[in-house]
Amino acid sequence: MNAQEILKAAAAIQPEIQANRRELHKHPELGLDMVYTKPFVAGKLREMGYEPVDCGEGGLYVTVGGKKGGKCFLIRADMDALPVDEEADVDFKSENPGKMHACGHDTHTAMLLGAAKILKDAEDELEGTVKLMFQPGEETLQGAIAMVEAGVLDGVDAGMMIHAMTGMPMPKGMMVLLDGGSGMASCDQYKITVQGKGGHGAMPHLTIDPITAAAHIHVALAEIHSRELESTTFGVITSGMFHAGVAPNVIADVAEMEGTIRTGDPKVEEMLMTRVREIAETVAKAYRCEAKVEFVKHCPPMIADVAVTEAALSYMQELLGQGAQKMSTLTGSTKVAGGSEDFAFVSAKVPCTAMMLSMAGADSKYPQHHPKAVFEDDVLFHGSAAYAHVAMRWLADNK
Template structure:
């Protein structure tokens, strides 16, 4: 980097912090679930048009893409922010809490969208780059299957709005705000879902010998599943099998006809992912059969592993170190067992998915929690990071 050249600093976004908070709080008040981001998308499109972007709506159903060109540079960059909320009842008690019962921005997508909007305005005002910027405002990251990233890609995202590299960011509770976390190679796990129905023969609780109790079979399945990782997967390979749902019966004197289980399965390698699928399927069928019951299994392969490319990750790390200093950058953080549909974009283009600390202690409430809130301290920091990343990537 030429030391004489000037790139975006956090202080350049300080004056915009209050306006960014207002935007973020507006989005937070009006959360929209996957593929329902009509109001959010309209706000994004309006702001981008005001700032001089070429705007395309309806990409991947409710996605929005803003395009800005400057100079005669031939390179292009894509930056993605997710817009959707979660089906959670908010319990923050904040003055800008959700006005839509049962819907909440409990993962910080309101902050992600606002940070990218902050960068968009700054870049439009300064235009200290040469090339093309595509801002991908994505729907339905929380959908789990048929996600927004996949929908935008299938709608021709990278053919219509091509980029040489793509970048994305997520907040990270448990680390101080303004702290950037990176990891090249595999970073976040593949996430699969398993829906199981154990079918038995219901009857009176006083005559269990005349029934086939699916609850007992389901309980055995739950315990047996605890051995899948411990006794089938190499201990050096990260993997998780969690039973998140176990439902059966409606009364204490009735043995139900069926029991339902839902699993979350996480892994980092294709071989481990397939081994988990094989062993879970075999084990569930065999356990149910051993109790005289049967099992139906719907095994859904969800988001793939997030794999950051080495060169783009090193570049992203360098930009963060320039912006906030090496002390606030973790260049090789640990693996994360959460999943993220940005993985689909990284399968199409080289790039980097990074994390930004959202706070510690009381300020570090875990995502997907009814008490969570995005940390507004990060708005100018994240916006400045995206702006500087663009300026450095498309340096004249």
Template sequence: MQSQDNLYARLSDFHDVEADLAETRHYLHAHPELSFEEAETARYVADKLEGWGYEVTRNVGGHGVVARLSAGTGTKSVAIRADMDALPIQEDTGAAYASAVPGKMHACGHDGHTTMLLGAAEYLARTKRFNGTITLIFQPAEEAGHFSGAQRMIADGLFERFPIDAIFGLHNHPGAPAGAILTRSGPMMAAGDTVTITITGKGGHASRPHLTVDPVLVACNLVVTLQSIVSRNIDPTQTAVVTVSTIHAGEASNVIANTATISMSVRSFDPAIRAFLEQRIRKLTQSVADGHGATATVDYENGYPVVVNAEKETAFARQVAEELIGTEGVSTCHLIPGSEDFAYFLEHKPGSFLRLGNGETSQILHSSKYDFNDASLTTGAALWARLVERYLDA
């Protein structure tokens, strides 16, 4: 009788394909495509999946690819998602497989995410040691910031056309050992909102400020005031970020401009706090502007919501990870102030978003020197294969 370990995918099952996974990843890395432009990446992915026997649907919500495969008599279906898009950054890694497209690179590791899911897909199609239906989601435009690939795929009937019981995804994690797996139940990654404030005063000559309403002065006062929101209005046991990222006004040193513009990034982990931050930003902006005789408009754009992992599915994913690499390789993830559009999937279906170590000396995400760590590829592929087998065998 086989031990439970031998019933499901193991790291050793992927040792023979390490070079193949690296070759796939290097190809994708050298041919990056930005959000909404992933036509060739989607074609590459879809062609491979069809060759392995998956039922493939292309152009779901844009360049999205959905692949389905069934085995046995099971009625459950589990979905795994990987993102495909790159970033508008000039690569500076010096790698032999560096981006061949000027000004575009895989600076967030989506080439690795796609490769790992392809590796799991090939293994599952070859072994068919599962009882139910696999749904693999290769998503475009995660980096879009608003009306992203996840939103577009959902709007295109993703869950109605391809019914599932649960959904899982992951992102690589610079700073954690390569191949380590991090999980967290409940809120994990922040909601990310973008705010643009336009202050209108009365311009004039810099030598006669008393005849003007200086929007730069108003903007500077407002920046200081906005920094009080988190420190004086948010419970210290909660987490929120209000960052003023840009201030733009005028073009000449001897001219007081008519307008000044501030842009901000706002992060939160709780819907109530998210709503409160917007309320305070709007109120303080109007108060400061009124106090100086200026006017202000606030353009508040809600970005991705909080990534909230379901307790049951997270506990299951952690158990699978511990079976695969041992308890010493699995840890609880800290709250991450970055945002992720996988949150939209979790608003519709139970599931969990994981993190996979990219190496303790890895460059940070969105850096021109960042590169996905090939040493993590087999762990990610084996994790997805085992998770599918275990979920559909439960």
């Protein structure tokens, strides 16, 4: 099938892709807990003639092709939602209180199911194998690593992901590829526990105040960026949580801080983690406290591969013409985005490309993760066609 035939095949199943998306949207689930979603996806895949393989907690994959030998290309969708109460004005609203597909992962899952159908129909033509990865737990950064550790990348040579976007100034249906060499930030979440000695608020000399120590740690961490990083280097340290004390006249025993470190460079990531630890421990000591520093979550930077991205851009332009663009062409910038993406655990092992599908017009008001975010799903078939076409073309070019 050539590009236009694939786009036509995808357009023909748009109603089915949309129906699957709306069903998934009504039943959002969090983290690795895919009790509705996983059987739904596995059932749809079985109807198409696939044999789903369980992988990691809550994940599954299927493969198609391979009859002519060749390489293996992985295409991935994430399936999890967010702990957000939906306020969007849609008639397929979340039926699970406190949970919403506010990041559009329901659209990814439906688009990959659409690609599964197109690829199954074209199976005899495939010049290699396509592996379709359905992962849970992207928002919690648990899903991809669990599947990687369970062997989802065995035999995989390259890969691709799509993320739906809303609230962005791009025409609906446009596909934007992250530039090779750039991508999404790493994420390292820290927890600092500052241990003091609590007591009476009127007798501080008999206590060791952990709030004083933690406040100095907070200020010192904020100064790393301005004093220790080159001015053009992207690195963020945010302590978003700071808790201590129970009463105005009681000196607390302990103060807790939690935060996140973001950067696009693994070396900077290591340096920032080291400095957070050193500063917290030594500043606490200066104020007679003890600080325990834990890194509770980690995701490496997700960097797009130059060669796979250049190839994918040419395939996408066969499909959508000028409706597929590199991020730098649109924004004039190749900088790393501040958000994180746990597809990084895949892109760290095999060369990958990542693209964003605009699912709202330029006038869309609410961004991803917002309770009123809306993803207009009449362009889902662009995503299904993109998954199928890029996989087929890459396999044909890399026999």
